[in-house]
Amino acid sequence: MTDLMPSLSHTRTLVLTLAGMLAIALTASGKTSAEQLERLGKDLTPVGAERAGNKDGSIPAWSGGIVKAPAGFDPGKGWADPFAADKPLFTITGANADQYKDKLAPGQLALLKRYPTYKMNVYPTRRSAGYPDAVYNAIKAEAGKIDTGNDGDSVLNLSSSTVPFPLPNTGVEVMWNHVFRYRGDTLIRDQTEFPVQTNGAFTPVKRHEETIFGTGIKNANALFYFRTTYKAPSNIAGEALLAHDFIDQVKQPRAAWVYNPGTRRVLRAPEVAYDTPRNGVDGLSTVDDYDAFNGSPDRFEWKLVGKKEMIISYNNNRLTDKTLKYSDIIKPGTMNQDLVRYELHRVWVVEGSLKPGKNHVYRKRAYFIDEDSWQIAHADLYDGRGDLWRVLEVFGLQYYNAPTYFIGGSAQYDLQSRRYVSSGLTNEEKPLQFNVALKPADFTPDALRRMGN
8 A cells, every 4th residue: 555655755756856847946026027927928828828839749839728619509518529529649547657657646646556447548638728818918917016925825916817926936826826717707506526435336415606706706805705505415405605715815814604504593614724624525525625725825835846747637528518427427436537538738836735833634735737727637635644645636628608717527536545526517417607697795694694594
């Protein structure tokens, strides 16, 4: 078992020696200079990615992404795959994983070696991520003003940008880019989560979610307002959560409330943060694992390791197909890997180490963030001994009707219990709705109480 869960020092060596790392000069200030800003929209994309492809052409140049829905698009059938004609270039399994180890994370290697059902079908790279012009304009307009404070734990001078640090200098700036990334002004999602037993059995956890992001709130310090109501299973049906996150999370930490249908009371819930186990998933995931990472970064020191080429899950339109049943996707040991698409992309690599005197179930976290979207694509999570414990894969795709690159599902594998939890699947639910009319007044404790009565 220990060879599949490498020690902290061994894994750090692996990450630091991965091919393709770019040297990053660390500076004290997060502000982007005027000279750097001129690169946005030129040799860099409007969100700060490298516009050019790589030397051998396996990563193409970015050409704007997919920002319009195809003719006849029907979200009731899923997000039609614009690359359906693509065939896998090759498949990585436990047998040949070592051939590709310089393009894989330690967690991917562990999954390949441990689970015979885990494989990676690698397709041609398609840089589909793209956003509205208003998003690009706000990024460029504000990047020269935005800075960090409180050792990086606060974001300062941000108004409407969704990428505060398009040319990041530090690890925490990259993490902030993920936290702030554009997901529309509002989002309504009915999703199902599956805490899966070792034999493949599961009880679906159904939730209705509504989110209004800072660009839709028009509050000077608002990052997002979020509420979710549990629909199943019966033992948690009717429970609801409301959370307010803020731009400067030192000045104004997360505010959260829960509604209990048994008592019909709304109570403050300061524990809904950090490493508190998430509701309904059998302790397989923490609150700050949700959305790959959320909340304040203040319990960790964030090191920007660099940028590398890596095979990550990407363009998973097929996984949204409404003809798929959950039983087609959720399998014993791992998800159905024939439904997951992988591609070679450039990612930012960030390591978080628990600060002295701080508490968290993870001693170390390693994140691999897609340069085109600032979406975390993969995470390796380590326990208090420094052993690899959990491996998170995010199955992203371009929601071209929004347009935004966002999650189509995820799987978080617990290497110690040999169980996993899958989140964000919507195949048997209503389609996601972006940019619909939601009001900040609907995201108050009183509104939560009225919703439950």
